[in-house]
Amino acid sequence: MNSELLPIMGTPAARRRLVGSLLLLAAALGLGWPFQAQAIRIKELAAVQGVRSNQLTGYGLVVGLDGTGDQTTQMPYTAQSMQNTLQQFGLSLPPGASMQLKNVAAVLVTAQLPAFAQPGQAIDVTVSSIGNAKSLRGGTLITTPLKGADGQIYALAQGNLLVGGAGASAGGSKVQINHLSAGRIPGGAQVERSVPTPFALGDSIDLGLNAADFQTAHRVADAINRQIGAGTASAVDGRVVRLRAPADANARVSFLARVEEIQLETSAPAAKVIINSRTGSIVMNQAVTLGPCAVAHGNLSVSISSTPVISQPNPLSTGGQTVVSEKANIAISQDKGSLIEMPAAAQLSDVVRVLNSLGATPQDLLAILQAIKASGAMNAELEVI
Numbered sequence: 226m227n228s229e230l231l232p233i234m235g236t237p238a239a240r241r242r243l244v245g246s247l248l249l250l251a252a253a254l255g256l257g258w259p260f261q262a263q264a265i266r267i268k269e270l271a272a273v274q275g276v277r278s279n280q281l282t283g284y285g286l287v288v289g290l291d292g293t294g295d296q297t298t299q300m301p302y303t304a305q306s307m308q309n310t311l312q313q314f315g316l317s318l319p320p321g322a323s324m325q326l327k328n329v330a331a332v333l334v335t336a337q338l339p340a341f342a343q344p345g346q347a348i349d350v351t352v353s354s355i356g357n358a359k360s361l362r363g364g365t366l367i368t369t370p371l372k373g374a375d376g377q378i379y380a381l382a383q384g385n386l387l388v389g390g391a392g393a394s395a396g397g398s399k400v401q402i403n404h405l406s407a408g409r410i411p412g413g414a415q416v417e418r419s420v421p422t423p424f425a426l427g428d429s430i431d432l433g434l435n436a437a438d439f440q441t442a443h444r445v446a447d448a449i450n451r452q453i454g455a456g457t458a459s460a461v462d463g464r465v466v467r468l469r470a471p472a473d474a475n476a477r478v479s480f481l482a483r484v485e486e487i488q489l490e491t492s493a494p495a496a497k498v499i500i501n502s503r504t505g506s507i508v509m510n511q512a513v514t515l516g517p518c519a520v521a522h523g524n525l526s527v528s529i530s531s532t533p534v535i536s537q538p539n540p541l542s543t544g545g546q547t548v549v550s551e552k553a554n555i556a557i558s559q560d561k562g563s564l565i566e567m568p569a570a571a572q573l574s575d576v577v578r579v580l581n582s583l584g585a586t587p588q589d590l591l592a593i594l595q596a597i598k599a600s601g602a603m604n605a606e607l608e609v610i
Contacts, residue, residue: 264488264489264490264491265488265489265490265491266485266486266487266488266489267432267445267448267449267484267485267486267487267488267489268485268486270434270435270441270445270489271432271433271434271435271445271466272432272433272435273424273430273431273432273433273481274430274431274432274433274465275422275423275424275431276340276341276422276424277340278337278338278339278340279337279338279373279374279379279420280335280336280337280338280373280374281335281336281337281338281371281372281373281379281380281414282333282334282335282371282372283333283334283335283369283370283371283372283382284306284331284332284333284334284369285331285332285333285334285352285366285367285368285369285382286303286306286307286310286329286330286331286332286366286367286369287329287330287332287352287354287358287361287364287365287366287367287386288328288329288364288365288367289328289363289364289365290327290328290329290330290358290360290361290362290363290364291328291362291363292327292328293327293328293330293358293359293360293361293362293405294326294327294328294329294330294358294359295326295329295330295331295354295356295357295358296327296356296357297323297324297325297326298325299356299357300331300356300357302331302356303326303329303330303331303356304323304324304326306331307324307326307329308324310367330354330356330358330361330364331354331355331356331358332352332353332354332355332361332366333352333353333355334350334351334352334353334366334369334371334382334414335350335351335353336348336349336350336351336371336380336382336414337349338373338379338380338416338420340420340422341419341422341424342416342419342420343416343419344416344417344418344419345415345416346415346416347412347413347414347415347416348380348412348413348414348415348416349409349410349411349412349413349414350366350371350382350384350409350410350413350414351407351408351409352366352386352407352408352409352410353406353407354406354407358406359405360388360405360406361386361388361405361406361407361408362386362388362405362408363386363388364385364386364408365384365385365386366382366383366384366385366386366410366413367383368381368382368383369381369382369383370382371414373420377418378417378418379416379417379418379420380414380415380416380417380418381414381415381417382410382413382414382415383413383414384410384412384413385410386408386409386410387408387409387410387411388404388405388407388408389403389404389408424477425474425477428469428470428472429467429468429469429470430467430468430470430477430481431461431465431466431467431468432445432465432466432467432468432484433464433465434463434464434465434466436464437462437463437464438463438495439460439462439463440492441492442460442461442462442463442464442465442466443460444489444492445458445460445466445489446458446459446460446466448487448488448489449466449468449484449487452483452487453480453483453484456469457469468480468484493511493512494510494511494512495512495606496510496512496513496514496604496605496606497509497510497512497513497605497606497607497608498513498594498598498603498605498606498607498608499608499610500591500594500595500607500608500609500610501609501610502591502609502610505586505587505588505591506587507587507590507591507594509573509576509605510573511572511573512605513573513576513603513604513605514569514570514571514572514576514603514604514605515567515569515570515575515576515579515597515602515603515604516569516601516602516603516604517566517567517568517569517602518566518567518597518600518602519565519566519567520565520567520593520596520597521565532551532552532554533549533550533551533552534549534550534551534552535547535548535549536548536549536550565582567579567582567602580593594607595607
């Protein structure tokens with residue numbers, strides 16, 4: 226040890242401070258207390274209401290496919306769409322002529338128009354086949370108008386598709402990797418019209434919380450008032466926090482930039498158990514607790530087996546025939562379900578340990594958790610997805 230520290234550590238006051246620090250460290254390590262509470266920014270808890278993206282959809286054609294397009298005999302709208310496109314260029318087919326296309330596919334084009342998008346801005350688009358095209362790989366999307374929910378055109382899409390899959394077929398065999406009926410065009414659409422937003426209107430801005438919670442709304446409003454000024458924010462309900470914002474657009478942007486960077490200490494979430502009945506997945510958060518209860522769960526299984534029975538005629542008999550019949554054996558078995566006492570569990574680790582002690586499969590746990598919740602022994606919201 227450095228000799229320069231000995232006189233300082235040798236004083237009674239220094240020793241008391243050192244012992245106190247060591248005791249606090251031991252208590253924190255033993256109880257699992259964090260030294261610094263985890264902080265989260267307001268921008269991760271809430272978003273400005275009215276500032277959102279909009280969905281765009283359009284119908285178009287992909288050309289240039291290597292014989293993997295729609296079968297026009299089964300998808301007549303592909304040929305009709307191609308005829309309409311050719312008519313725009315002054316070309317028309319003779320009466321009674323039919324188009325047998327193999328390199329054209331009808332597609333739906335979708336895109337997300339981000340907030341504050343301006344004319345000339347490029348956005349990504351997704352192209353998906355709506356016919357029986359085998360693959361869109363190597364295709365080119367011709368000019369396709371993208372419309373919003375109001376029927377107005379907000380963007381035009383065009384470009385070469387990027388398809389992540391690959392496939393080949395020969396002699397009745399087929400190999401395919403990933404998906405070939407959909408692709409993307411990065412920056413494939415150009416915005417033609419902007420969507421007005423209420424961001425610069427009025428003297429207030431509403432923040433919408435990602436999840437309705439009165440405590441979170443109160444804490445957000447309180448943090449904003451402490452950082453920016455009293456009376457700046459007020460909680461309207463469990464989801465909306467109203468802000469008094471400057472009228473100038475530049476000052477409003479700076480104001481929201483400060484608000485979004487304000488940090489809050491995270492609080493314990495509401496106790497919730499998520500159950501996926503299709504996959505048997507169970508997810509629960511750290512706030513889930515269990516009360517004392519008793520659980521008995523037994524399995525009932527029915528097995529049916531069939532054995533062929535062959536009956537042959539006697540030797541040298543006339544007119545006899547060999548007869549094949551089936552003999553079915555049905556057995557019903559029920560496992561014994563012993564009554565297991567489950568003690569109270571106040572932490573997530575205790576809940577997991579108690580549930581694992583049942584020795585039940587994930588599918589059995591779905592029924593057990595629902596029954597525990599119905600009995601009132603589980604302090605959590607049960608959500609089935």
